[in-house]
Amino acid sequence: MTQCPVAHGYDPxxxxxxxxxxxxxxxxxxxxxxxxxxxxxxxxxxxxDDVERVLLDRDTWSAANASSPLIPVAPAAQEVLNAGFxxxxxxxxxxxxRHGPMRKSVLACMTPRRLNALEPTLRDYAxxxxxxxxDEPVVDLVEVLAFPFPGYAAFSLLGFPDADTEQLKTWSxxxxxxxxxRLTEAEQVEVAxxxxxxxxxxxxxxxVRAGNLADDVTSDLLRLSVDKPxxxxxxxxxxxxxxxALAGHETTCNSIGNGMLALLRNRSQWDALVADPxxxxxxxxxxxxxxxxxxxxxxTARVDTEIGxxxxxxxxxxxxxxxSAAHDPAHFADPDAFEVDRAxxxxxxxxxxxxxxxxxxxxxxxxxxxxLELLTTMxxxxxxxxxxxxxxxxxxxxxxxxxxxxxxxxxxxxVSHGAGGVAGGGVDGGSPS
Amino acid sequence: xxxxxVDEARFEQAQRVVKLTALRGQPLDxxxxxxxxYYLEPGADxxxxxHEKVQILVGAPWWxxxxxxxxx
Numbered sequence: 001m002t003q004c005p006v007a008h009g010y011d012p013x014x015x016x017x018x019x020x021x022x023x024x025x026x027x028x029x030x031x032x033x034x035x036x037x038x039x040x041x042x043x044x045x046x047x048x049d050d051v052e053r054v055l056l057d058r059d060t061w062s063a064a065n066a067s068s069p070l071i072p073v074a075p076a077a078q079e080v081l082n083a084g085f086x087x088x089x090x091x092x093x094x095x096x097x098r099h100g101p102m103r104k105s106v107l108a109c110m111t112p113r114r115l116n117a118l119e120p121t122l123r124d125y126a127x128x129x130x131x132x133x134x135d136e137p138v139v140d141l142v143e144v145l146a147f148p149f150p151g152y153a154a155f156s157l158l159g160f161p162d163a164d165t166e167q168l169k170t171w172s173x174x175x176x177x178x179x180x181x182r183l184t185e186a187e188q189v190e191v192a193x194x195x196x197x198x199x200x201x202x203x204x205x206x207x208v209r210a211g212n213l214a215d216d217v218t219s220d221l222l223r224l225s226v227d228k229p230x231x232x233x234x235x236x237x238x239x240x241x242x243x244x245a246l247a248g249h250e251t252t253c254n255s256i257g258n259g260m261l262a263l264l265r266n267r268s269q270w271d272a273l274v275a276d277p278x279x280x281x282x283x284x285x286x287x288x289x290x291x292x293x294x295x296x297x298x299x300t301a302r303v304d305t306e307i308g309x310x311x312x313x314x315x316x317x318x319x320x321x322x323x324s325a326a327h328d329p330a331h332f333a334d335p336d337a338f339e340v341d342r343a344x345x346x347x348x349x350x351x352x353x354x355x356x357x358x359x360x361x362x363x364x365x366x367x368x369x370x371x372l373e374l375l376t377t378m379x380x381x382x383x384x385x386x387x388x389x390x391x392x393x394x395x396x397x398x399x400x401x402x403x404x405x406x407x408x409x410x411x412x413x414x415v416s417h418g419a420g421g422v423a424g425g426g427v428d429g430g431s432p433s
Numbered sequence: 434x435x436x437x438x439v440d441e442a443r444f445e446q447a448q449r450v451v452k453l454t455a456l457r458g459q460p461l462d463x464x465x466x467x468x469x470x471y472y473l474e475p476g477a478d479x480x481x482x483x484h485e486k487v488q489i490l491v492g493a494p495w496w497x498x499x500x501x502x503x504x505x
Contacts, residue, residue: 056455056457096462097462100461100462100463100464104502107501107502108502111501112501346453347452347453353455353498354455354498355461355498357455357498357499
């Protein structure tokens with residue numbers, strides 16, 4: 001057992017790290033693959049094999065802190081939360097014995113087969129979105145496609161009214177910042193109010209649905225709770241729907257944005273997809289590996305243990321760096337290269353692994369594939385607008401691109417249609433390499 | 434008579450399935466291949482798994498993260 005290295009200089013929330021987490025992680029993985037970060041009181045795990053080991057070992061590692069605030073919530077904000085936020089561990093942050101029944105309940109209502117059956121509806125919706133912007137000189141791809149498409153899929157699956165989409169989007173962004181960002185006390189208080197508002201929205205929605213069942217996952221969960229009241233109750237369903245109201249769209253939105261940035265920066269890879277659509281399923285996996293939607297995930301040690309020869313005491317919190325694992329040269333050859341035909345791309349952890357594998361993974365993959373199939377055929381000449389600096393939501397968990405300016409029919413078309421100043425220079429920030 | 438050798442390609446293929454699916458030789462809580470939708474011969478000690486990512490012979494008490502409950 002070795003003394004645990006300490007990395008005082010590393011800050012996953014520093015603006016430069018949020019913009020490019022990969023450079024620092026590559027260096028840290030080489031210098032000391034497991035290290036302690038006193039400022040956040042977390043052990044950081046960077047190697048693929050170590051991350052995998054923790055994900056698969058529920059006896060040693062608890063998921064209870066997976067959705068806990070990274071930075072302790074200020075007392076004033078906690079007071080706001082205490083007034084109406086009643087979330088309990090349910091899916092990604094639940095341990096046995098609660099996790100199994102909750103997971104099975106969702107699985108019963110959201111089977112991979114049911115999700116795949118949504119393909120025609122989803123494709124039709126996405127096609128209308130692309131059709132709506134394909135002739136515009138310049139658009140923000142996150143605004144016109146990367147958010148609305150997965151948002152539609154997740155919210156309609158749950159049964160939320162279309163009219164509430166913008167409100168849900170705003171609440172979701174705030175929720176991420178309170179849990180995984182670094183807000184001032186005043187910001188925390190404000191955001192805590194949004195979190196409570198979202199929670200109450202879900203509570204009310206489930207209560208109304210209970211009296212008026214429909215054809216959606218929330219209604220199916222409610223039906224299941226009638227059939228198996230010992231497995232699932234209405235409070236559990238509120239917790240599940242609240243979890244899915246964020247998890248159902250955030251990671252897919254990120255994957256679409258990050259993926260298109262990677263593809264358009266590596267033009268030969270985009271051209272390869274346009275020329276050969278059979279590469280698209282593997283390209284989806286490479287997108288999830290190369291600049292995946294989740295940077296870090298968390299666990300707590302149940303007992304005294306070790307990772308990579310470093311002693312970890314019981315109760316210690318660890319941050320599993322999915323972004324680092326996906327660029328571990330011990331596992332992926334030339335890991336910083338973006339290759340849509342990479343043979344082992346799907347060995348990434350973008351959806352986790354083992355008992356907590358993301359239940360929405362089939363849906364996420366389906367949505368990314370649909371987007372690539374549509375864009376390669378409907379906007380094959382799409383280009384990045386030059387001279388843009390991409391930015392990400394300032395949080396330590398999700399790799400959330402805030403905006404991505406593209407010219408759907410190419411820069412020459414954009415210029416000839418009045419979008420001046422879009423064709424010179426490069427794009428700063430974002431994605432590895 | 435030639436000495437038996439390891440078929441490296443098939444070995445790597447099997448290892449890849451294990452890696453990709455978190456396949457293990459024990460159940461997870463109450464769930465195991467025996468009660469999974471993709472276990473082709475319910476009641477058998479060993480059966481073919483027809484999940485697209487597995488497609489190998491598996492044991493009734495095993496489990497992987499693609500476990501899915503049967504329709505009934």
